[in-house]
Amino acid sequence: MEIVIVESSTDIGPLVATMVVGLLERRPGAVLGLAGGDSPVPVYESLIAAHRRGEVSFADASAVTLDEYVGLPPGHPRSYRQVIIDDFVSHVDLPVASLHTPDVHAADLDAACAEFEAHIVRLGGVDLQLLGIGANGHIGFNEPGSSLASRTRIATLHPRTRADNARFFASADEVPYHVVTQGVGTVLDARHAVLIASGGHKREAVAAMVEGPVTAFVPASALQLHPHATVVIDAASAADLRLSEYYRFAHEHRPHRRQY
Numbered sequence: 155m156e157i158v159i160v161e162s163s164t165d166i167g168p169l170v171a172t173m174v175v176g177l178l179e180r181r182p183g184a185v186l187g188l189a190g191g192d193s194p195v196p197v198y199e200s201l202i203a204a205h206r207r208g209e210v211s212f213a214d215a216s217a218v219t220l221d222e223y224v225g226l227p228p229g230h231p232r233s234y235r236q237v238i239i240d241d242f243v244s245h246v247d248l249p250v251a252s253l254h255t256p257d258v259h260a261a262d263l264d265a266a267c268a269e270f271e272a273h274i275v276r277l278g279g280v281d282l283q284l285l286g287i288g289a290n291g292h293i294g295f296n297e298p299g300s301s302l303a304s305r306t307r308i309a310t311l312h313p314r315t316r317a318d319n320a321r322f323f324a325s326a327d328e329v330p331y332h333v334v335t336q337g338v339g340t341v342l343d344a345r346h347a348v349l350i351a352s353g354g355h356k357r358e359a360v361a362a363m364v365e366g367p368v369t370a371f372v373p374a375s376a377l378q379l380h381p382h383a384t385v386v387i388d389a390a391s392a393a394d395l396r397l398s399e400y401y402r403f404a405h406e407h408r409p410h411r412r413q414y
């Protein structure tokens with residue numbers, strides 16, 4: 155796990171965008187794992203700006219999504235598929251047909267989840283998965299207690315997550331109870347996992363993920379087992395880390411020209 159503490163949350167988007175741009179330079183047909191929520195938005199904004207400057211093309215890339223609500227009508231403005239199209243895909247040259255999401259409207263959701271997993275395998279696996287972290291340590295919609303070996307499946311949201319996400323809906327009652335999420339095991343299969351967090355409200359979750367035990371109680375702690383995980387956080391999110399000075403020092407002295 156590489157911990158990168160940036161001084162301001164405004165530094166996160168450009169830094170993570172360089173990781174995506176670098177990947178696409180090396181591998182134009184890369185598979186990106188895109189996430190909803192607020193955390194990846196600055197990354198999308200930086201990537202859109204880089205695309206407009208002619209610095210990156212997504213034409214040959216594909217993307218999969220991390221998680222999705224169940225029960226919203228197709229095209230609902232708050233479905234993660236739609237948010238990712240509106241916030242990112244529609245502004246770059248990634249064909250919408252290359253954005254792959256689980257069919258949360260299928261009659262047989264278990265089969266739809268299995269098909270999504272199979273599709274990721276057919277794509278050759280995810281090269282770079284963007285992640286946020288929930289205040290209770292969830293990744294994707296893998297709430298505390300999720301098996302660290304879990305695969306894409308239907309899950310029930312924790313009431314706190316429903317409350318946290320109510321800001322995206324007209325009222326708290328509109329937040330679905332059920333979701334489909336890549337499992338923790340699915341996330342761990344990505345070749346590079348990049349988790350972003352900013353703000354003091356994430357400090358406890360970040361400390362538990364980075365410095366606590368690996369436990370299903372904090373699903374994000376599974377990233378400690380990932381061979382290539384990068385955690386990009388601002389100073390407020392890093393406030394509870396015991397080794398923050400070391401992480402800063404290590405980043406300052408990271409091996410020359412090493413790719414993220």
Ligand code: GLP
Pocket residue numbers: 189190191192193194220221285286287288289293294295315319
């Ligand atoms: C949400 C999403 C996650 C997201 C996390 C943090 O519930 N399911 O994919 O990463 O919680 O959200 P945000 O980035 O808005 O703080």
